[in-house]
Amino acid sequence: MLKPILEFIRKDLLIFASDRRAMMISFAVPVVIASFLASITGGGESSSTNRALHVPLLVVNEDSAPVTKQIIADLGKDPSVKVIETTAADAAKQIKSGKSAYAITFPKGFGDAASKALMGGTRPELPSLSDPSREMEIGILRGVVIQTTVRNLSRSVFGASPGGGQLPFTEAKSSPVSTDSQKWSGKSHAFAGMAVQGVLFLSIEAAMGLMRERKQGIWKRLRSSPVSPGTLLIGRWFSSAIRALAILTVVWGVGMLAFQIRVQGSGIGFALICLSTALMAGGFGLFIAALGKTEQQSRGLATLAVLALSMLGGAWFPSFLMPEWVQKTTLIMPSRWAIDGFDAMTWRGNDLAAALPITGVLLLFAVLFTAVAIPRFRLESE
Amino acid sequence: MPVVLIARGLKKAYGDHVAVNDVSIEISRGESFGLLGPNGAGKSTTISMIVGGLAPDAGTVTIDGIPISQPSAKQKIGYVPQELALYDEISARDNLRFFGALYGVSDFDDALRIVGLAERQRDRVGTSSGGMKRRLNIAVALLHRPELIILDEPTVGVDPQSRNAIFDALESLRSQGLTILYTTHYMEEVERLCSRIAVMDHGQIVAQGTLNDLKNSQGVHNGVSIQLQSDLPVANLPANVTQDGVTLRVSGAPDPAQLSQILTLLHIQNREIVSINTESTDLEDVFLQLTGRALRD
Numbered sequence: 001m002l003k004p005i006l007e008f009i010r011k012d013l014l015i016f017a018s019d020r021r022a023m024m025i026s027f028a029v030p031v032v033i034a035s036f037l038a039s040i041t042g043g044g045e046s047s048s049t050n051r052a053l054h055v056p057l058l059v060v061n062e063d064s065a066p067v068t069k070q071i072i073a074d075l076g077k078d079p080s081v082k083v084i085e086t087t088a089a090d091a092a093k094q095i096k097s098g099k100s101a102y103a104i105t106f107p108k109g110f111g112d113a114a115s116k117a118l119m120g121g122t123r124p125e126l127p128s129l130s131d132p133s134r135e136m137e138i139g140i141l142r143g144v145v146i147q148t149t150v151r152n153l154s155r156s157v158f159g160a161s162p163g164g165g166q167l168p169f170t171e172a173k174s175s176p177v178s179t180d181s182q183k184w185s186g187k188s189h190a191f192a193g194m195a196v197q198g199v200l201f202l203s204i205e206a207a208m209g210l211m212r213e214r215k216q217g218i219w220k221r222l223r224s225s226p227v228s229p230g231t232l233l234i235g236r237w238f239s240s241a242i243r244a245l246a247i248l249t250v251v252w253g254v255g256m257l258a259f260q261i262r263v264q265g266s267g268i269g270f271a272l273i274c275l276s277t278a279l280m281a282g283g284f285g286l287f288i289a290a291l292g293k294t295e296q297q298s299r300g301l302a303t304l305a306v307l308a309l310s311m312l313g314g315a316w317f318p319s320f321l322m323p324e325w326v327q328k329t330t331l332i333m334p335s336r337w338a339i340d341g342f343d344a345m346t347w348r349g350n351d352l353a354a355a356l357p358i359t360g361v362l363l364l365f366a367v368l369f370t371a372v373a374i375p376r377f378r379l380e381s382e
Numbered sequence: 383m384p385v386v387l388i389a390r391g392l393k394k395a396y397g398d399h400v401a402v403n404d405v406s407i408e409i410s411r412g413e414s415f416g417l418l419g420p421n422g423a424g425k426s427t428t429i430s431m432i433v434g435g436l437a438p439d440a441g442t443v444t445i446d447g448i449p450i451s452q453p454s455a456k457q458k459i460g461y462v463p464q465e466l467a468l469y470d471e472i473s474a475r476d477n478l479r480f481f482g483a484l485y486g487v488s489d490f491d492d493a494l495r496i497v498g499l500a501e502r503q504r505d506r507v508g509t510s511s512g513g514m515k516r517r518l519n520i521a522v523a524l525l526h527r528p529e530l531i532i533l534d535e536p537t538v539g540v541d542p543q544s545r546n547a548i549f550d551a552l553e554s555l556r557s558q559g560l561t562i563l564y565t566t567h568y569m570e571e572v573e574r575l576c577s578r579i580a581v582m583d584h585g586q587i588v589a590q591g592t593l594n595d596l597k598n599s600q601g602v603h604n605g606v607s608i609q610l611q612s613d614l615p616v617a618n619l620p621a622n623v624t625q626d627g628v629t630l631r632v633s634g635a636p637d638p639a640q641l642s643q644i645l646t647l648l649h650i651q652n653r654e655i656v657s658i659n660t661e662s663t664d665l666e667d668v669f670l671q672l673t674g675r676a677l678r679d
Contacts, residue, residue, distance in 0.1 A: 007483035011472065018471035018506070217465030221522070224433035224461040225484040226453035 004227045008235025009242060015209070016243055026205070026243075027250045030198030034251060037190035038259050054082040054324070057141050058091040058103035058129075065111025067156040072106070074148045081144050095129050096350060098320060098340065101137035103129040104145050110169070111156075114149070117168035118157045127172040133347075134320065142171075185347035191255035192342035193315030196335050198251060199244040199281040200306040206240040206285035207302060211295045233286060233374050237366075241282035248274045265345040269355025273341035276362035280334045283369030290373035309335040318343075334365040383410035386458075386530050386561050392431050392441035401427045403585045405441070409530070409563055409578075414556050416576030417565040418665065424585035425565040426464055429534045432563070433461045445530065457485060460523030462533040466515045467522075470508030474499055474518050477507060478525060485526035493521040497551050513544025520548065530561040537571065549574065569665035579665070583673045596668045605661045606632040606641065611654035618647060628656075 016023055059072055076083040086094070091103035105127045113124035126149070130138045146167065153168055213219050222232050252274075255261040263270045288305075292298025310316060312326065313335025319327055330336045341358035344350040387409040394402045402424040409415045419425050430436035432443050434450040448455040468477050478490040494500045497517035507515060516536060523531055533552075537545045552575055556562055564575055572579055573593060580590040589596050608630040610616075616625055620640060622633045632644065648655060 003486070004483050007480050011469065011476065011480040014476055015469060015471040217463035217467040218469070220430060220433075220435040220465075221461060221463050221467040221481070222484070223435040224456060224459065225481075226456040227484045228453075 001227075001231050004231055005235040005238060008232070009239040012209075012236070012239035013242065026198070026202055027247060029201070030194040030247065030251045031254045033197075034191040034194035034255065035258065037194065038187035038255070055080060055137050055140055056100050057081045057083050057145070058094060058100050059083050059085050060088045060091050060103060060105040061085060062088075062108045063106045063110045065109075065115075067115060067152055068106045068111035070156070071111075071149050071152045074152055075144065078144050078148065080140055091129055095131050096348070097354060098131060098133075098343065098348065101131045101134035101320075102141040104141075105129075111153075114153050114168045115157050118153060123168060123170050125172040126169045127174070129174055185261070187255070187259045188261050188346040189314075189318055189339075189343060191251060191259070191261055192339050192346065193310065193313075195248050195251040195342065196277060196313065196338045197306070197310040197315045198247050199277060200284065200309060200335065201303075202244055202247055203240060203281040203285035204288060204299065204302045204306060206236070206243070206282070207288035207292065208295055208299060210236060210286070210289035211292055211298060215295070229377050230374055233370070233377060237279075237282045237286055237370055239282075240285045241278040244278035244281040245274060248278060261346060263345055264347060264349035266350070266352040266355055269350070269352045269359075270342075270345040272352075272355050272359040273338065273345055273362070276359040276366065277338040277341070279366040280338065280362045280369070283366040283373070284334070286373035287369040290376040309333050312336070314339045334362060337361045337365070383412060385409065386411050386413075387432070387443070387445055387563065389428075389432055389443045390441055392428060392443070393439045394427050394431060394436065395439055401585055402431070402438075405582070405585075405587055407432075407563075407580060407587070407590075409561060411529070411561055412559045413578060414562040414564065414576045416572035416579040417563065417582060418567065418569065418572050418579055418669070419565075419582035420567050423567075423582045425582055426534055427585075428582070429461075429532060429563075429565055433459060433532055435461075457526065458529045460526065460528035460531040462520050462523045462531070462536050464534040464536075464538065466512075466519055468507050468515060468518060471506070473504050473506055474510070474521075475503040477518065478503075478522060481522045482525045487526045490521075490525050492527075493524040496524055496554070497521040498547055511541075511544070513540050513547070516540050516544060517548060517551070520551065524555075528560075530563065531555065532563045534565050535567070536564075537566070537568065569669070573665060581665075581669060581672055583669075588672045589668070593665065596665070605634060607659045607661055608632070608644070608648075609656040609658075610648070611656055614653070616648065616651055616653055620644070631661075 057075065059075065061068060061072060072083065072085070075081055084100075086103075088105060091100070091105070094100040095103055107125065107127065110124050110126065113122065114126075117123040126145075128142070128145075132138075149169070150167060210219075213222075223229065252261070288298060288302045292302070312322075312330045313319070313333045314322075314330070315335060319330060319336060319340070322330070337358050341355060341362070344354050344358065348354075385408050387407065389405065389407045392402055392405040393400070405424070405428050407415070407417075407428075417425050417428065427436065431438045431441070432450065434443070434456055443450040445455040445458045448458075450456065469480070472480075474494070475490075478493060479488070482488060482490050491500065494503050497520050499514065499517055499521060502510065502514060507518065510518070516539075520533070520536060523533075537548055540548065549571070552562065552564075556575065562575070564572065566572060578590070578592055579596060580587045581596070582588065610628045610630065613627045616630065619625065619630070620643070622640075623644060624631050624633075630644070632641070645655075
């Protein structure tokens, strides 16, 4: 079984390399677009979001004081905030993975200590966690938190709104996202997005190649050989994945050399995301070929699908800029997972543990696409 | 001779259209069997089912008693599709290497030599002539030295020189004892290559046998006609000779001994001969008789 698969890969790579111009275009298009996007982000540091309503605010409450409970209740009434009470560990995890921008922790004794601070006592700390890439959200949430906290503390002590003066607590800001003052990098994201878009477009070409084989009678000849259709398709899957891996290598290589993009997180995790993305793209190619009837019709539909997957998956602009419902629904798209995975391993600086579930999901997509394709090819020959 | 291929009751329908209906074929080892029929007769569909590329709605196919769905049965056949089922982007050698790997074969020099492509093996297939591609198409099927080679219209669109090269190769293979199943709508190819023929039309086999069997079954014969100077009756003619005015017709394949006897008889009876012509019938006539239409309709 291994020999035919290896020969399948060799043959496909020879075919891929036979048209040097087409091969160069496959590599150059994602590199050029990513470079362009990286350039126009002006160094790529710092971005903002523009969501004013129901911005998620993670709240960790370790305090039992009535005033603290009142602060949290009032935060929940603010139209610009959606309070989600959680634990400290979960808050850190959600911010690190990019699911939330800001978390606030009311430590034990905060309510009493802050109330006393209004009368001249020691000011307690109000710890917060944030994702530096989401300055606009942080600004909104921080403002609402300070306003609501001070208002409630003043009411509980003086029975009225505060006048002026200093805050009755000190802010203790930190971020689990970066380890090296890392911030949102438009450059990294541009290369992540275009790398994923590039391999998805490559998978269209792989699908068209398979459809041409069917039209030319090659598939019929292959089916008359002693090798099973499953082996033939696995060979095609792997050969497509290797080509996708080559594109990812070139795109990221250019990004690292020309734009100083760095894998701030786990190197192994980054490699796993590359590998699983390539396998996903290989499976996607089989999926297109299995569903398509004619080459022209399939090319049009597949191009539309890849553009939608790229755009909604966050290849063109970050998914966190999209409405909440879009962010949730796009989790069914492999492109979203692949781009988030690359973001996580590059500018977010996440560790291997963060890469593993993303790798798992991408592999699941790869297996699903291939599992749908193989029976359809078998049925076709029956 | 042991039977290599047995296809029984093959049927394939696409919706309401029955492409192949109850087709049965048996081919013995070393035999060259022709499947003749016009375009759309169902030949390629039948072949697709025989090689295991298409599952029949009904019927079975075995190679040496092994169902065609088994890899060991597929290992015994070499299939030449009607299309040029090759990768244009790579060389002939790389094509052979790839297809050979599917059969566990890494030596393909023999196949290249048989079809006369040994010197052009490193050329990219896309830059080769149509005839060379056709020959390579055949070489791929010969890679693993199959017991049965199945060729589906392998000479479509081929120039006469390449067609001759292909036929030389096939005749050489036949003389080496390879079993051949050959489909075509060119009757002269079947007449040249095949010892037994099945005529197919509208998805069914309408006649099967040797060329002579088919001719005899349809009452069409070869013969010789002799034009005389006068219509005076000729006495003592053999039973297979009839006279119609000035024309004598000798039915059956020309027999030199009998012709000599007839000419002597005419000389003795002072009958002057104007001309002698052979009249041959071919598969076209047989097909016309069987189906009521010409083979290339």
